[in-house]
Amino acid sequence: MGATRHPIAGRDDLAVLDAEEIRRALTRIAHEILERTHGGDEVVLLGIPTRGVPLARRLAARIGEFEGLEVPCGSLDVTMHRDDLRLRPARALGRTDLPAAGVDGKIVVLVDDVLYSGRTVRAALDALTDLGRPQAVQLAVLVDRGHRELPIRADYVGKNLPTSQREVVHVLLAEVDAQDAVMISGAPS
Amino acid sequence: MSPADASWLIEGAEVAGPGGRAVTDLLLAGGTVTAIGTGLSKAGARVLGAGGLIALPGLVDLHTHLREPGREDAETVETGTRAAALGGFTAVHAMANTEPVADTAGVVEQVWRLGRTAGYCDVQPVGAVTAGLAGTRLAELGTMADSAARVRVFSDDGRCVSDSLLMRRALEYVKAFDGVIAQHAQDPRLTEGAQLNEGEISGRLGLAGWPAVAEEAIIARDCLLAAHVGSALHVCHVSTAGSAEIIRWAKSKGWPVTAEVTPHHLLLTDELAVGYDPVFKVNPPLRTAADVAELRRALADGTIDCVATDHAPHPVEAKETEWSEAAFGMTGLETALRVVQQAMVETGLLDWAGVADRMSVRPARIGRLTGQGVPIAVGGPANLTLYDPAAPAEAVSPVGASKSRNTPFAGMSLPGGVVATFLRGVPTVLDGKLA
Amino acid sequence: MKRHLISAADLSRGDALLILDTAEELANLADRPIKKLPTLRGRTVVNLFFEDSTRTRISFEAAAKRLSADVINFSAKGSSVAKGESLKDTALTLEAMGADAVVIRHSASGAAHRLAGWVRGSVVNAGDGTHEHPTQALLDAFTIRRRLKGAGAALDGIRVTIVGDVLHSRVARSNVLLLSTLGAEVTLAAPPTLLPLAVDTWPCAVSYDLDAELPKSDVVMMLRVQQERMTAAYFPSVREYSRRYGLDAERMTRLPDHAIVMHPGPMNRGVEIAAEVADSVRSTIVEQVANGVTTRMAVLYLLLGGTEFPEVAP
Numbered sequence: 001m002g003a004t005r006h007p008i009a010g011r012d013d014l015a016v017l018d019a020e021e022i023r024r025a026l027t028r029i030a031h032e033i034l035e036r037t038h039g040g041d042e043v044v045l046l047g048i049p050t051r052g053v054p055l056a057r058r059l060a061a062r063i064g065e066f067e068g069l070e071v072p073c074g075s076l077d078v079t080m081h082r083d084d085l086r087l088r089p090a091r092a093l094g095r096t097d098l099p100a101a102g103v104d105g106k107i108v109v110l111v112d113d114v115l116y117s118g119r120t121v122r123a124a125l126d127a128l129t130d131l132g133r134p135q136a137v138q139l140a141v142l143v144d145r146g147h148r149e150l151p152i153r154a155d156y157v158g159k160n161l162p163t164s165q166r167e168v169v170h171v172l173l174a175e176v177d178a179q180d181a182v183m184i185s186g187a188p189s
Numbered sequence: 190m191s192p193a194d195a196s197w198l199i200e201g202a203e204v205a206g207p208g209g210r211a212v213t214d215l216l217l218a219g220g221t222v223t224a225i226g227t228g229l230s231k232a233g234a235r236v237l238g239a240g241g242l243i244a245l246p247g248l249v250d251l252h253t254h255l256r257e258p259g260r261e262d263a264e265t266v267e268t269g270t271r272a273a274a275l276g277g278f279t280a281v282h283a284m285a286n287t288e289p290v291a292d293t294a295g296v297v298e299q300v301w302r303l304g305r306t307a308g309y310c311d312v313q314p315v316g317a318v319t320a321g322l323a324g325t326r327l328a329e330l331g332t333m334a335d336s337a338a339r340v341r342v343f344s345d346d347g348r349c350v351s352d353s354l355l356m357r358r359a360l361e362y363v364k365a366f367d368g369v370i371a372q373h374a375q376d377p378r379l380t381e382g383a384q385l386n387e388g389e390i391s392g393r394l395g396l397a398g399w400p401a402v403a404e405e406a407i408i409a410r411d412c413l414l415a416a417h418v419g420s421a422l423h424v425c426h427v428s429t430a431g432s433a434e435i436i437r438w439a440k441s442k443g444w445p446v447t448a449e450v451t452p453h454h455l456l457l458t459d460e461l462a463v464g465y466d467p468v469f470k471v472n473p474p475l476r477t478a479a480d481v482a483e484l485r486r487a488l489a490d491g492t493i494d495c496v497a498t499d500h501a502p503h504p505v506e507a508k509e510t511e512w513s514e515a516a517f518g519m520t521g522l523e524t525a526l527r528v529v530q531q532a533m534v535e536t537g538l539l540d541w542a543g544v545a546d547r548m549s550v551r552p553a554r555i556g557r558l559t560g561q562g563v564p565i566a567v568g569g570p571a572n573l574t575l576y577d578p579a580a581p582a583e584a585v586s587p588v589g590a591s592k593s594r595n596t597p598f599a600g601m602s603l604p605g606g607v608v609a610t611f612l613r614g615v616p617t618v619l620d621g622k623l624a
Numbered sequence: 625m626k627r628h629l630i631s632a633a634d635l636s637r638g639d640a641l642l643i644l645d646t647a648e649e650l651a652n653l654a655d656r657p658i659k660k661l662p663t664l665r666g667r668t669v670v671n672l673f674f675e676d677s678t679r680t681r682i683s684f685e686a687a688a689k690r691l692s693a694d695v696i697n698f699s700a701k702g703s704s705v706a707k708g709e710s711l712k713d714t715a716l717t718l719e720a721m722g723a724d725a726v727v728i729r730h731s732a733s734g735a736a737h738r739l740a741g742w743v744r745g746s747v748v749n750a751g752d753g754t755h756e757h758p759t760q761a762l763l764d765a766f767t768i769r770r771r772l773k774g775a776g777a778a779l780d781g782i783r784v785t786i787v788g789d790v791l792h793s794r795v796a797r798s799n800v801l802l803l804s805t806l807g808a809e810v811t812l813a814a815p816p817t818l819l820p821l822a823v824d825t826w827p828c829a830v831s832y833d834l835d836a837e838l839p840k841s842d843v844v845m846m847l848r849v850q851q852e853r854m855t856a857a858y859f860p861s862v863r864e865y866s867r868r869y870g871l872d873a874e875r876m877t878r879l880p881d882h883a884i885v886m887h888p889g890p891m892n893r894g895v896e897i898a899a900e901v902a903d904s905v906r907s908t909i910v911e912q913v914a915n916g917v918t919t920r921m922a923v924l925y926l927l928l929g930g931t932e933f934p935e936v937a938p
Contacts, residue, residue, distance in 0.1 A: 090929040090932070091929075387821055395756065464737060511732035
């Protein structure tokens with residue numbers, strides 16, 4: 001693991017994935033999706049806002065490059081289905097944008113940046129159920145940092161990153177943050 | 190020695206009179222002021238140390254609602270006069286909008302007797318101008334004048350005598366017995382359903398407006414009528430700058446017009462209505478800062494003759510409701526002098542001699558009362574108010590001697606406090622509490 | 625922290641945009657097989673309607689139910705209120721029932737304000753006397769945005785003319801406040817008797833001449849004129865009012881091509897608005913109803929969906 005020091009807001013943080021490593025991870029996941037879905041015909045990629053969305057788009061682009069296949073791609077906001085709404089002020093909603101063909105009978109691959117407690121994914125499953133009936137639902141994440149609180153697991157993982165619960169994982173993506181990197185910082189003071 | 194016979198030595202009070210201010214002693218005996226000077230001998234009198242206190246002639250209120258008979262849930266003559274005594278008043282005029290209306294000798298005599306029995310201050314009943322306050326025919330003004338209550342002030346307060354002919358007749362009729370018509374100036378057609386001063390605030394809050402012109406137009410008409418028939422007009426609760434200007438003009442012509450202003454109109458504005466709390470709902474309504482400033486000036490220069498509380502008690506359920514459902518009115522007897530200190534004395538507009546004039550001498554003269562409103566002098570009646578202007582400013586509590594709690598000053602910090610009140614030499618209030 | 629929505633003045637530009645953006649997302653719900661979200665499950669919303677208004681009450685009821693809240697409807701007719709129970713006692717009863725939010729419509733200006741002092745939950749003003757009707761203004765803003773601007777935008781540069789009995793209109797008051805907060809240029813067109821005395825202090829322009837305003841309006845919002853105003857001498861006759869301030873087919877042709885016509889309802893067809901205008905493609909009257917449900921869902925979510933209404937940059 002190439003550890004480069006990257007300062008974030010004055011704190012001295014560790015970059016655990018740089019841009020090149022992220023690119024390779026996404027390429028690998030794209031191939032894995034094609035393998036496990038036997039060519040990706042029925043696949044629909046749904047990114048979970050915020051950073052799951054550009055990741056889903058990048059995966060769709062990769063798959064398009066490799067196979068010439070246009071994979072429908074969209075976003076699924078899970079805010080209204082979260083189980084922790086009453087712990088904080090009401091949150092602004094993200095965009096839910098389903099591709100025209102819908103999700104009925106499809107293999108929906110949910111895409112998110114970090115898999116942690118699993119509650120976001122549980123909310124996504126609930127949200128998805130209200131939208132239609134997929135043939136199957138799979139999960140692709142860039143980083144799995146452990147500490148699951150629900151029986152949820154990812155089908156495709158960019159990097160397994162054991163962390164302490166006091167640490168914070170930041171995923172930076174060019175579409176949102178002007179750079180690609182995955183950083184870990186110590187517990188916020 | 191029975192309480193009625195006790196004599197009192199008031200030591201070291203500051204008497205503010207037309208001659209200036211002087212710290213002096215006062216000896217009260219047999220209901221009169223028997224001596225004024227320094228180093229007076231006690232001679233068996235009870236002593237009241239009055240260092241730092243202002244001595245005023247007992248305050249006279251030209252405009253109070255005691256609610257009895259008929260609305261005893263809000264106030265009775267007993268509780269109202271207790272509140273008056275605590276406010277430093279030795280005489281109050283009880284308005285006629287009771288149930289039944291005070292439009293006969295029977296009702297006014299009943300109110301008069303209730304006042305004498307309670308004994309906290311003199312109650313001078315006001316007679317209605319029109320029968321039942323209905324505004325269609327005159328009440329028995331002469332009979333009320335001749336009754337034991339000796340009514341001289343007549344008012345339909347609560348309602349306006351809006352019919353010009355009836356107002357003319359009323360003004361003419363009372364000349365026969367030196368009466369005065371006290372008008373509640375409010376054109377009913379311009380104020381149907383009105384809730385609050387018509388202005389920026391009423392537009393924003395969506396409450397029907399009560400335009401200043403509805404008061405001013407009636408005052409202008411009544412001044413002209415009073416001049417035309419040569420009779421005395423008193424204008425109740427003046428609330429707008431325009432009204433003060435009209436009265437100033439009428440007086441400049443030498444016309445027999447007098448006027449009063451309430452304590453709340455000297456201090457509060459319609460801004461207070463933004464929370465829709467009906468404790469600020471009153472008739473006439475609270476107006477703008479410009480009106481408050483002009484009313485203060487007019488009271489200072491004597492255009493407005495006196496302060497009258499328009500003490501209007503209401504039970505809780507009449508005020509703890511939506512604004513448009515709530516009753517109009519604010520209590521005021523217990524806080525009047527403190528508000529006047531805040532609005533007029535602290536601002537340098539009026540000195541204590543002026544307060545004595547506007548809150549005792551002139552109201553008694555307008556009310557044609559004998560034995561009240563007499564400047565403190567040897568041989569005069571021992572009607573006295575001792576007031577501490579330097580009492581630490583305290584937040585006003587809504588709970589007082591009045592049965593009702595609808596004071597707009599609740600929670601506001603006001604200076605001063607009444608320490609003692611004497612009614613013909615007998616203390617009704619001592620040490621700030623009922624005696 | 626916003627616990628209540630009582631006046632459009634309670635909302636900053638940021639707050640208003642948040643509500644509209646949230647409504648934009650929730651509007652997609654109508655296209656889904658399951659038109660419901662679990663977000664307010666277990667919460668109780670009470671509709672406290674002292675004034676008859678089936679349309680607004682149903683709108684709030686639908687909004688609450690689509691968020692899975694429990695709805696209790698309280699209407700004044702035949703209730704304890706009709707028997708003289710005070711607003712305060714009604715409020716205390718609701719408290720005892722554990723209402724998380726109370727949506728109140730009342731004929732007295734300030735009723736929502738007073739209620740907010742007596743309940744712990746959130747108060748949403750669904751129309752208090754002639755004071756305000758903030759959710760109406762929100763759905764109107766949402767409608768204008770959808771028709772003339774686009775998702776995410778504010779209303780800068782949009783010219784809105786509001787026509788009719790402004791003096792007695794809670795819809796007008798809320799709209800003047802909210803639309804100008806969102807950057808629109810608002811003009812009121814009415815006879816002088818139907819404008820409040822101090823209207824020159826409001827954030828809008830005033831005109832007595834409707835015809836002069838039409839060619840420069842992107843939105844014309846017609847207010848209902850009640851016949852009773854005639855007996856109180858606000859205008860001489862319904863005919864004269866219609867002639868001078870009614871939006872008929874002829875006036876409609878003088879609007880710019882893109883301009884839309886709005887009405888909060890219920891309409892007096894033939895008085896303030898002609899039938900052909902109400903039924904034309906410019907008219908947003910029907911979509912205002914659908915937009916009412918989504919904007920009210922957004923308001924209920926933002927007030928109740930978290931611990932509190934989010935802090936928004938002004």
